[in-house]
Amino acid sequence: MTTSQTAPSSNRIRVIQGEHAVSDRPDVVLTTILGSCIAACIYDEEAKLGGMNHFLLPGACGQADLSTSFGVNAMELLINNLLQCGAQRHRLKAKLFGGGDVTADITADIGKMNADFAERFLIDENIEIIATSTGGTRARKVEYWPATGRARQAFLGADRDLFARETAKPKQSSGDAGGDLELF
Numbered sequence: 001m002t003t004s005q006t007a008p009s010s011n012r013i014r015v016i017q018g019e020h021a022v023s024d025r026p027d028v029v030l031t032t033i034l035g036s037c038i039a040a041c042i043y044d045e046e047a048k049l050g051g052m053n054h055f056l057l058p059g060a061c062g063q064a065d066l067s068t069s070f071g072v073n074a075m076e077l078l079i080n081n082l083l084q085c086g087a088q089r090h091r092l093k094a095k096l097f098g099g100g101d102v103t104a105d106i107t108a109d110i111g112k113m114n115a116d117f118a119e120r121f122l123i124d125e126n127i128e129i130i131a132t133s134t135g136g137t138r139a140r141k142v143e144y145w146p147a148t149g150r151a152r153q154a155f156l157g158a159d160r161d162l163f164a165r166e167t168a169k170p171k172q173s174s175g176d177a178g179g180d181l182e183l184f
């Protein structure tokens with residue numbers, strides 16, 4: 001198994017914005033929560049290997065050339081990691097999630113821009129898109145079993161402030177407050 005983060009001992013790996021994870025273990029489930037962000041779940045059925053990324057294109061309309069570099073990087077990191085672990089490019093299949101319009105005060109539909117970018121990228125790379133669940137106004141929780149390509153999503157309640165939380169930098173702890181807390 002290869003991930004962009006140190007794999008926890010649990011078989012559930014949370015993939016947060018800017019990360020990706022790849023695994024061939026049948027007991028691993030990759031999870032994420034998406035608003036405007038996109039998660040591309042890509043797998044090679046024959047190799048029983050897959051992975052997920054989580055990205056957001058920064059910027060607004062008119063800055064597309066600059067902002068897509070973040071999406072290109074996220075997609076290339078995931079695809080290259082899959083190939084390094086034994087996947088074959090011609091067998092890759094993708095499922096896309098996210099891209100919701102959950103921004104409260106921004107006129108540009110960043111979610112749609114993210115979804116359109118991901119779809120164009122996969123088409124240009126000749127990676128078959130076998131399922132999409134993008135758009136809408138609600139956040140999603142996605143669970144993905146990379147060894148089989150199985151994915152499950154649950155829509156979350158309307159949350160127009162999710163965009164602010166998605167794009168916020170993680171808070172650093174100034175000490176041990178006693179107890180475990182997981183944020184994602």
